[in-house]
Amino acid sequence: MATLQPPSPPPPPDICTVLSETKRIIKAHSHHFLVLSVLFLLPQSFASVVFAALIYHIPNNSQAFVVLTDFSPEPGQAIIPSKTLLLFLAYYLFNALFTLCAIGSITYSVFQFFYGRPVKLISAVKSILASFFPLLGTLIVVQIINFAITIPFMIILFLVIRGAEFMGFETEFSSSYFLGLVLVLAIVTIAVLLYLQVIVNLAYVVVVVESKWGLQSLRRSASLMKGMKRVVFSLSLIFMIFGALFLWEALLFEVGDGWNIVLIVYNSGLLIMVQLYNLASNTVLYVYFKAIHGELSFGNAEVFGRDYVSLPFDNEKVPHLASVCILE
Secondary structure (H helix, E strand, O other): OOOOOOOOOOOOOOHHHHHHHHHHHHHHOHHHHHHHHHHHHHHHHHHHHHHHHHHHHOOOOOOEEEEOOOOOOOOOOEEEEHHHHHHHHHHHHHHHHHHHHHHHHHHHHHHHHHOOOOOOHHHHHHHHHHHHHHHHHHHHHHHHHHHHHHHHHHHHHHHHHHHHHHOOOOOOOOOHHHHHHHHHHHHHHHHHHHHHHHHOOOHHHHHHHHOOOOHHHHHHHHHHOOOOHHHHHHHHHHHHHHHHHHHHHHOOOOOOOOOOHHHHHHHHHHHHHHHHHHHHHHHHHHHHHHHHOOOOOOOOOOOOEEEEEEEOOOOOOOOEEEEEEEOO
16 A cells, blocks of 8 residues: 655745735635625725824824923923824724734635635634634734833833933934934834744734634744745735835825825725735745645545645746645
8 A cells, every 4th residue: 555655845935926826816716805805804994094194184283192291392292192092092993803803714714715625705704703812812912022122122212311311411302313313223123023023924824723822823923934034024025015105195185075085995995905915925825834844744545535735836837736634
C-alpha cells in the first residue's frame, strides 16, 4: 500500500500571488462578498468618510473638553473640543462593532472558499456569534499593548520638557528643536506600532479559524509570521496608503447644503474594496503560511478524504497541490 507523502513546503508567496489568489476567491463568490460588504463594510466605510469630513470642518470654537494650560502655547486654549471628542468616541464604537462583524464573517467565508467548501450567506453571518466576543477580547488586548507602547514615549517627551524648564531654559513649542524632538519620537513610536501590527496581523484570523483569542492568538500569529514579515508589511503598507488616500479625499468635501453625496458614496465604495481585500488577503496569507511551515495534515488516502488546494507560488506558475486531510 502506497503511503501518501506530503509535498515539500512551497517558497513564500509574493504580493502579486496573494492579491491574485484573493481576487480569484472574491470574484468566484462575488455575490456572497457583495452582501457581506453591504452589511458590515459599507456602514463603517461611510462612517469613516463622513467622520473625516466632519472633523475637518467642525467649528474650532466649540466648548473644550480638555484644556492643557502647561503645554499649550496660549494658556486656556482648547486642545480637544468636546464635539470632536464625542464624535470620535461614537465613531470608534460604531466602527469597532462593524469591523469585528466584518472580520468574523469574511474571514470565515474566505477560509472555507479557499478549500472549495460551499458557504451559505446565513452561515457566514451566524459565524459572527461564535467569534465576536473572542475578537473583541483580542482587540482590547491589542489596544492595551498599543497604549503601553505609546506611554513611554509620552513620558520621555514630558521629562525632556520639564527637565529643560528645571534647568532654566524657556520652552518654545514652535521652535525647530521642540518640533524635531516630537517628530523623532513620533517616527519611533509609529515604527514600533507598525512592527507590532505586522507581528499580530494574523491574530484575528487565528481567532476565527482556530478559536484562540487574546495573547494566545497573538503568539500564534507571531509564530506563523516567522520569516514572512516582508510580504505582510508590504501588503499592510499598500492597504494603509490607499485607505489613507481615500480618507484624505473626504477632507475636500464641502459640509452644509452642498454636501457632495456622489463623492461620499464613491469614496465609501473604494474604502470597501480596500477593506475587503485586506481582510481576505490576511486569510489567504494564513493558509499559505501554514503550508510553508508544514502544518497541513496528511494521511492515508484510503482512510481520509482529501481536499486539494492550489497554491500558485512558484516561478513557473505551476500550482502546488496541498493535500489537506479531513476525517470523514
